[in-house]
Structure formats: C-alpha cells, structure tokens
Amino acid sequence: MWFVFVICILFCERVHGGDYIAPKNKETWSYVEVRPGAHMFWWLYYTNANxxxxxxxxxxxxxxxxxxxxTGYGNFMEIGPIDVGSNPRKVNWVNEANVLFVDNPVGTxxxxxxxxSLYARNNSMxxxxxxxxxxSFLKKVPEFQKVSTYIFGESYGGKMAVGFAKALNKAAVAGKVKCNLQGVALGDSWISPVESMLSWPPFLYATSFLDEEGYQKVQxxxxxxxxxxxKGNGKAATELWMKTESLVENLTHGVDWYNILHLDADVQSLNAVTVEKKPRRGILSYDRHVGLLQGGNLKDLMNGVIRRKLRIIPENVTWGGQSDEVFAALEADFMEPVTDDGKESFSMSFLPSGFSWFSRQCFLAFSVEFLLNRTNLSVIVYNGxxxxxxxxxGTENWVMKLLWPGVKGWRSTERVAIPLPHIKTAAFYKQYKNLCFYWILQAGHMVPADAPEAMLEAMKHATNIHG
Structure with a gap:
C-alpha cells in the first residue's frame, strides 16, 4: 500500500488542473560531479520507436x-514527450530517437x-x-557506446555544441571515450555573434521594423x-550588445527577438512562459532572454512535481536558482566566435576575394571549420x-565565409524543398559533403516549438532515421 501511495505522489500529482502523465518510455537520470564541487544533471528518455x-x-x-x-525548457516546451501542461506532446522527438537532456553549463x-568560483568562464571549460x-553517462549505460550520437544545440547551446563536439571527437580518437559520435546540429546558434548582430539592421529594415534613420542608428x-x-575586448563587446538590444527594442516598439511575427505585447514567443520582472543582478539581457525561459508554469512544474519525481535533487538546490550567475560568468566570452585559441590554422588559398582582415581573424581557427576539415562528422545548421x-x-554569412574547401560547392548546390502533407513547402535544405543547412519556414528562434513537424522531418533527415 505504501509503495502504491508513493507512485501516486510521484506520477499522478495534479498540475495546473490536470494530472501529471508519466511518459510511456523508459527514463533514467543522474548527477555527475564534473569537477570537485561542480555537479551536472542529465535526464535520458529511451525512444518509443518500434x-x-x-x-x-x-x-x-x-x-x-x-x-x-x-531538462526544463527543451524537454517540456520543445521536444520532450510531455508538455508544460502535463499533456502528451503529439510531435515529439522521443518517438523517433533517444534523447539526452543536459543541464549545462554547471549551475543551469x-x-x-x-x-x-566553479562556474564555467569560457567555451573550453x-x-x-x-x-x-x-x-560518465556511457559508463552508466554502456549500450549507448555504439549508438549513433548527434549533439543538438539551440542558440548559445550551438556555440557550446561545437566546442563539445570537437573535444569529444578528440577524446574518442585518443581512446579516452568510447562513443559513436556522428554529427553536430546547430539550431539558430550563437556561432558568430558579430555576424548575427550585423544582420539585425537589414532584417529589421526589410520587415518594416526600422526606417532608414533607425537602420543607421542600429548599424x-x-x-x-x-x-x-x-580588439579582443569581450566584456566591452557584450556591454555594447546589450546596449544595441535596448536600442532595437525602443526603435521597434518592442519587437520579439525570438519571432518577429509575435506582435501582440501580451503574447510571448515561448508558449505561455512569463517573464519575472525582478532584476537579476542588473543584467538586463539575462531577463530579456534567459529569464524568459525560467518562469511561470515551467518553474512551478520543475520545482514541484518533477523535483519530487526525480528524488535526487539536493534540498538546497532550486531549478534555475543559479542560472543568472551562469550568464554573468560567461560575460567576457559571450561575444567571442567559436575558436581554437589560435593553435590550429587552415590554408587561406580558397578564401573569397576581398575577404577582410577582421573576417579572416574571426574565422581562421573556427571550430566549425575544424569539424568540417579534420573530422568525418556531419555539421548540420538550421535556422528559423x-x-x-x-x-x-547572419547564419548564412558565417557559413559562406567558412575556411573549408567545400564551401564553393555548397554555395552552388541547389536547395531542396521539404513538403508536409498539409504544407506545400515547410522548409528547404542544401547539402554538400558533410555540411547540411536547413531553412525552416514559419519558425522563429525555438524552431521545434514554432514548426514542430518541419523540424522533426529535418531532424530525421539529418540523423538518417528512415521510416
């Protein structure tokens, strides 16, 4: 009787007027002490596929x-089997693949x-x-050592995914980790922050959010x-990025950073997640972006029924309680492109004519280039x-400037349309050798949330899931 009572508490607790429905698939989760005093949480869903x-x-x-x-936003708001309202998600990735959610960097x-002092300060850490x-995960579930593995990173997660893929590939080649890494997918990713920022003025001007005067101010x-x-002034660059965002919001009357067609001030692009208005150590951009993902029903769910379900969360740990410190610790590294610290370089004989010194330096030791040039991994890029x-x-700009011999072939390759039963054209893709780019239509920054069916098709195509 006691066992049944515990199960009811863990899996049948009422959340926001509905019963919490445990996923049908097998799950497991754990902590790893990645450094003394630094603890990282992961949560694995085994696939429901036949x-x-x-x-x-x-x-x-x-x-x-x-x-x-x-484990919170990606899981319950985008691709996991259950949504934030505790309802089964019709289009979810667990029906097609095993999904490992990682709360990363430490403190997230x-x-x-x-x-x-243990917060990560740069992409290498x-x-x-x-x-x-x-x-550690592969030691706990060793059957995944031979399973085809893909790292998917969204937004800043893409920047982290590039560094992770490079480091994991090197560890695997050296025999330190036994795994079957096949590729890395970069979704609306903060790979080249400067290229992303420089795309704001023309994009906002073309979509009528800026006039000529506003265009010049943002530019x-x-x-x-x-x-x-x-100049290498990372902290100053981040401060100017924040200032530019404030200017854009003032000039556009509050354009939605994550989906420009979300015009109603009462409608957030993040599916009913509400912003908490209290300041977070003076970091406006934390509230503008990360804080937006940490509140409302999702916060209640994670610190309520999910916390009780997991049963391993320390009493003094609150979901999202240290995330503002994580953001602040990476301030100096935030605007840096994903680089190799200048330790490796590539021939520049295939650079486009007129390539600026600045662009050469930013992309000379790019980790994306390392993956394309020195590994057999698939590099998958998608954007809403x-x-x-x-x-x-901005994403296309850094792709076309890659120091990779295949870039010319990629540029000249024709795009292929991706239709869906009810949508004539849901997306496009272009693939050449180990680089594939997906243009996902009718989607903003969180592509799986805005265009779940199109993104699922792209994911299956990119990871070679058939049927």
Missing part, C-alpha cells in the same frame, strides 16, 4: 542562454556548483565538463560592437525564418 532503442540515434540536447535548462537548471559528463552600434570584438536574435542572413 525498433530497438539501440537501432535509433542518441540525441544530446543542449539549451542556450547561457543558463537556460535543457538542476545542475549546481558549491562555490561561485564547458566542453571539458560535457566530455566528463558524457564519459552604428553593431559596427562598434564588431570593433570591440576585433522569423528569428531575429540569430537571423538567417
């Missing part, structure tokens, strides 16, 4: 921010640090922590931010048509 789970890929999902929670979601976590600040990045913060034009 095929054996070892015959379907493992997708590692990394949320953005930095400081947004994969249910992950936590015991000392503030984040990558090392993720390799440590995944190595001036974006150019100034690029100059600070060129209606995203502003990482607009498609």
């Amino acid at each position: 095929a054996s789970y070892t015959q379907r890929p493992l997708i590692i999902w990394l949320q953005g921010g930095p400081g947004a929670s994969s 979601g249910f992950s936590y640090v015991q000392n503030k 984040i990558a090392d922590d993720l390799v440590t976590l995944f190595s 001036k600040l974006a150019d100034a931010t690029a100059d600070e990045v060129k 048509q209606l995203d502003l913060i990482v607009a498609t034009q």
Whole structure:
C-alpha cells in the first residue's frame, strides 16, 4: 500500500488542473560531479520507436542562454514527450530517437556548483565538463557506446555544441571515450555573434521594423560592437550588445527577438512562459532572454512535481536558482566566435576575394571549420525564418565565409524543398559533403516549438532515421 501511495505522489500529482502523465518510455537520470564541487544533471528518455532503442540515434540536447535548462525548457516546451501542461506532446522527438537532456553549463537548471568560483568562464571549460559528463553517462549505460550520437544545440547551446563536439571527437580518437559520435546540429546558434548582430539592421529594415534613420542608428552600434570584438575586448563587446538590444527594442516598439511575427505585447514567443520582472543582478539581457525561459508554469512544474519525481535533487538546490550567475560568468566570452585559441590554422588559398582582415581573424581557427576539415562528422545548421536574435542572413554569412574547401560547392548546390502533407513547402535544405543547412519556414528562434513537424522531418533527415 505504501509503495502504491508513493507512485501516486510521484506520477499522478495534479498540475495546473490536470494530472501529471508519466511518459510511456523508459527514463533514467543522474548527477555527475564534473569537477570537485561542480555537479551536472542529465535526464535520458529511451525512444518509443518500434525498433530497438539501440537501432535509433542518441540525441544530446543542449539549451542556450547561457543558463537556460535543457531538462526544463527543451524537454517540456520543445521536444520532450510531455508538455508544460502535463499533456502528451503529439510531435515529439522521443518517438523517433533517444534523447539526452543536459543541464549545462554547471549551475543551469538542476545542475549546481558549491562555490561561485566553479562556474564555467569560457567555451573550453564547458566542453571539458560535457566530455566528463558524457564519459560518465556511457559508463552508466554502456549500450549507448555504439549508438549513433548527434549533439543538438539551440542558440548559445550551438556555440557550446561545437566546442563539445570537437573535444569529444578528440577524446574518442585518443581512446579516452568510447562513443559513436556522428554529427553536430546547430539550431539558430550563437556561432558568430558579430555576424548575427550585423544582420539585425537589414532584417529589421526589410520587415518594416526600422526606417532608414533607425537602420543607421542600429548599424552604428553593431559596427562598434564588431570593433570591440576585433580588439579582443569581450566584456566591452557584450556591454555594447546589450546596449544595441535596448536600442532595437525602443526603435521597434518592442519587437520579439525570438519571432518577429509575435506582435501582440501580451503574447510571448515561448508558449505561455512569463517573464519575472525582478532584476537579476542588473543584467538586463539575462531577463530579456534567459529569464524568459525560467518562469511561470515551467518553474512551478520543475520545482514541484518533477523535483519530487526525480528524488535526487539536493534540498538546497532550486531549478534555475543559479542560472543568472551562469550568464554573468560567461560575460567576457559571450561575444567571442567559436575558436581554437589560435593553435590550429587552415590554408587561406580558397578564401573569397576581398575577404577582410577582421573576417579572416574571426574565422581562421573556427571550430566549425575544424569539424568540417579534420573530422568525418556531419555539421548540420538550421535556422528559423522569423528569428531575429540569430537571423538567417547572419547564419548564412558565417557559413559562406567558412575556411573549408567545400564551401564553393555548397554555395552552388541547389536547395531542396521539404513538403508536409498539409504544407506545400515547410522548409528547404542544401547539402554538400558533410555540411547540411536547413531553412525552416514559419519558425522563429525555438524552431521545434514554432514548426514542430518541419523540424522533426529535418531532424530525421539529418540523423538518417528512415521510416
């Protein structure tokens, strides 16, 4: 009787007027102490697919921010089997693949640090922590060592995914980690922050959010931010980025950064997640972006029934309680492109004519280039048509400037349309060798939430799921 009572509490608790429905698939979760005093939480869903789970890929999902929670937002708001209202999600990735959600960097979601000095300060630290976590994960569930694995990163999670993929590939080649990494997917990703920022003025002007005068004002600040990045002044660049965002919001009367067609001030692009108005240590952009993912029904769910279900969360840990500190710790690294610290370089003989010194420096030791040039991994890039913060034009710009011999072939390859039963054209893709780019229509920054069916088709195509 006691056992039945516990099960009812864990799996049948009422949430927001409805019963919490446990997913049908097998789940497991755990903590990994990636460094002394730094604890990272992961949550695995085994696939519901008819095929054996070892015959379907493992997708590692990394949320953005930095400081947004994969186990919370990515799981319950985007691709997991249950939504934030505790209803089964009709279009979810667990029906097709195994999905591993990781609260990363340390301090995000249910992950936590015991000392503030332990927060990650750069992408290299984040990558090392993720390799440590995944190595521990594979020891706990060794059957996944041979399963095709793909790292999916959304927004800032894409920046982290690139570093993770590179570090994991090196560890695998050295025999330190036994895994079957096949590729990395970068969704509306903060790979080249300068290129993303420089795309804001023309995008906003073309969509009538700015007039010519406003265009020039935003362009001036974006150019100034690029100059600070060129000088290596990361913190100053981040401060100018924040200033530029405030200017854009003032000039556009509050354009939605994540979906420009969300014009109603009472409608958030994040499906009923509400912003908490209290300041977070003076970091306006934390509230503007990460705080938006941490409140409302999702916060109640994670700190209520989910916390009780998991049963391993320390009493002094609150879901999202350290995420603002995570954001602040990466301030100096925030505007940096994903680089290799100048340790590796590539031939520049195939650079486009007129390529600027600044662009050469930003992309000379790009980790995306390392993956394309020095590994057999698939590099998958996708972007939502209606995203502003990482607009498609900026993403295309850094892709076309990659120091990769195949870039010319990719540029000349024709796009292929992706139809759905009820949509003539839901997306396009272009693939050449190990680079594939997906243009997802009618979607903003959180593509799986805005265009779930189109994104699911893209995911299946990218990970070679058939049937």
